[in-house]
Amino acid sequence: MNEPVKVIDLRSDTVTQPTPAMREAMYRAEVGDDVFGEDPSVNRLEALAAEMLGKEAGLFVASGTMGNLVSFLTHCRRGDEVIIGDQAHSFTMEVGGASALGGAQFRPLPNQPDGTLDLLDIQAALRPANIHYPPTRLICLENTHNRTGGRVLSREYVAAVRQIADRHGLAIHLDGARIFNAAVALGLDVKELTLNADSVQFCLSKGLAAPVGSLIVGSREFIQQARKNRKMVGGGMRQAGVIAAAGIVALTQMVDRLAEDHANAKLLAQGLADTPGIEIDPENVQTNIVIFSLARGDMTPQELENQLKERGVWLFAIGGRRLRAVTHYEILREDILTALAVFCEILN
Ligand SMILES: Cc1ncc(COP(=O)(O)O)c(C=O)c1O
CATH class of the missing domain: 3.40.640.10 (Type I PLP-dependent aspartate aminotransferase-like (Major domain))
Known part of the structure; x- marks a missing residue:
């Protein structure tokens, strides 16, 4: 199984x-x-x-x-x-x-x-x-x-x-x-x-x-x-x-550990910046919220949200070309790496 x-x-x-x-x-x-x-x-x-x-x-x-x-x-x-x-x-x-x-x-x-x-x-x-x-x-x-x-x-x-x-x-x-x-x-x-x-x-x-x-x-x-x-x-x-x-x-x-969420958000932003079809400036990611744009005409943000969801990565399209991901204490560094691999799989 x-x-x-x-x-x-x-x-x-x-x-x-x-x-x-x-x-x-x-x-x-x-x-x-x-x-x-x-x-x-x-x-x-x-x-x-x-x-x-x-x-x-x-x-x-x-x-x-x-x-x-x-x-x-x-x-x-x-x-x-x-x-x-x-x-x-x-x-x-x-x-x-x-x-x-x-x-x-x-x-x-x-x-x-x-x-x-x-x-x-x-x-x-x-x-x-x-x-x-x-x-x-x-x-x-x-x-x-x-x-x-x-x-x-x-x-x-x-x-x-x-x-x-x-x-x-x-x-x-x-x-x-x-x-x-x-x-x-x-x-x-x-x-x-x-x-x-x-x-x-x-x-x-x-x-x-x-x-x-x-x-x-x-x-x-x-x-x-x-x-x-x-x-x-x-x-x-x-x-x-x-x-x-x-x-x-x-x-x-639970306060001090928020730094981990910020590091994970930064890692996600940096990985997304290197992913074809995604636009984001990782410098703008200061805390645990990562907002990025889908810059491809052949897919809507909602379709990307759906395809990610089918592969176990959940986030929200938030209007226009934008999507949002938020890190928190149940998200580990390795989850970010997995999520980035899923993005690559879908967008490459
Ligand atoms: C900036 C901000 N203020 C207020 C709230 C409202 O909090 P709650 O969902 O507990 O009503 C939220 C919720 O996401 C928020 O992001």
């Missing part, structure tokens, strides 16, 4: 299974009613997250989408405007929650290829006081930036946005779904990247491999109000310590 072929699942870092240490921690988790503030594991996770990201308090939420939504609800009143990238996850992939549920309006600005918003574009988008205008309230940044290929926003860039925000009395929300990837890529303490944000959302269930959950961190006052907004959107989770326990393992054991 043939050996079953290992699926090399590069669709997303969200596909990761909990590690054995996480399952053990979940089994043993001390729990209580978190809506009463009595779940020791949730309390520990929230304190740990706040401490690691250099903020006063933390709040455990069900997902990155919920973390961003609750943050928007907490920063904004109905009719307020949020400056955000046109490729931001919160703008493109979160069902317009801030508008639908919070009455806030997005002001999308073009994301630059490196994931930033041009500082001049931000300046130009600020609304002066005028009876006709919605008040600008918030600037939302994303680090790493998913749709531009896991690009890292530098500490200096965020500091420059902070200066604009301070001059105009605005807050900054950081969608840091993959903020630890950014910190590891830059070799910085993550606090350096969150220092200039008023609120940060980050995900436990992406590269850090926990099964569920994200955290919001910010000032004590902000988190107190966010807790109320979380309740309003149905996010009071009771004995959530069962999943928070895995989150503690994610934060204490």
